[in-house]
Amino acid sequence: MLVKTLRQGTVCTVMALLLAAPVNAETTEQKDPWQGLNRAVFTFNEQVDRFALKPLAQGYRYVMPDIAERGVSNFFSNLGDIRSAVNNLLQGKINDALTSASRVVFNSTFGLAGFIDVATPIGLEEKHEDFGQTLGRWGLGSGPYLVLPLFGPSSVRDGIGLIPDIALDPVGDVDHVPTRNSLYGLRMIDVRANLLRAEQMISGDKYLFVRDAYLQRREYLVNDGEVQVKYDNDF
Template sequence: MLSFTLRSGLAATGLGMALVAAPVWAETEQDPWEGLNRSIFNFNETVDRYAMKPLAQGYRYVTPDIAETGVSNFFENLRDVSNVFNSVLQLKFEAAGKGLARLTFNSTFGLAGFIDVATPMGIEKHSEDFGQTLGYWGVSSGPYLVVPFWGPSTVRDGAALSVDWVTAPVVYVDHVPTRNTLYGLDLLDARSRLLKAEQIISGDRYGFIRDAYLQRREYLINDGAVSVQYDSDF
């Protein structure tokens, strides 16, 4: 498990304050299981409030900034394996080539990925996962779904998690204590990076995170080519 309720919802800070200009989702169509989803959301929020967030705050407090950056770079480098895999499946060969180049340079000159040397070289990162791959080939997202201990998802993205799992290099670490340590450190790193981002949440947290997640997923699947629509009251 890589994060909790805020994980993917707050990844939408890439769209940032543009939420006000994003499409208005039909709740009954996108979220027909809202009652159940809200119950799971509240459970995840409780776990996050009393466990993950305090741990992330402690991690940020005791870890020097340069070490935090190195840890983040390390796990981002590992994720490039999945990025390359899914770029190939989507026939995005240029993106796959860039991902492979990033993985090569960062794993060698970047000392196992702790230093991001690829970005200053002008090799941009493309984030792809199997949920995006399914969306690329026309698989509908299905209803919105909140997964216990995981957070925002959809039926399509939830089903894709198993493929994302087997394409993650950490799962192939044979030494169990090392593998579990890497999982825990990745989780702490991901949660700590959301401490500032979550401050943009306003109003109904559940609705905000749901809409942010769905908008962000549409944005990623369409490579940013998303038409902006407004409701009649905007």
């Protein structure tokens, strides 16, 4: 219930910010006009991560056998393929939509509810798409950069994209509240555990590093890799 409430609150905040948001984001000031607020939320998220999420993720990685950890990641990845199938279809990528749907079928059956990824070895590669990418493919600009409480780096467009993505999340359909919240928590810890090694690459101003890396990656994903990489002078 807590996660669901936080998500609803985040969606309301993003919708309110959208009404006052400029669309283009070319210069640093234009793409990050709320840097003061964003840095404050970033600091809050860092404290939550430092004292809660990171220790949990480190403990999780320490006690979980590698095969079990991969199984959990595969399970949630399989659920994510449902969202990818819908968004690929909305973008007109019929073959990718069929691939994502086929992954769900094969992994949910032969892969024991998704704990084993049997789809990738037979040539059904993951075709990750979310509604933020779909909006980008439809021509909607990313809007200003936005750091969301607990969710982390985002943009106005990607924040709006959370609404249908949340609706497509099968975990939200679990009626038993303790089970649903346990799945939310386990997924959050699994994601954080997978980022433990990646965070070692961060250098300099962490806020700027994360912001520029996020915006460049999102542009790359929206354009299916056809993008010129650019760096800010202050990065």
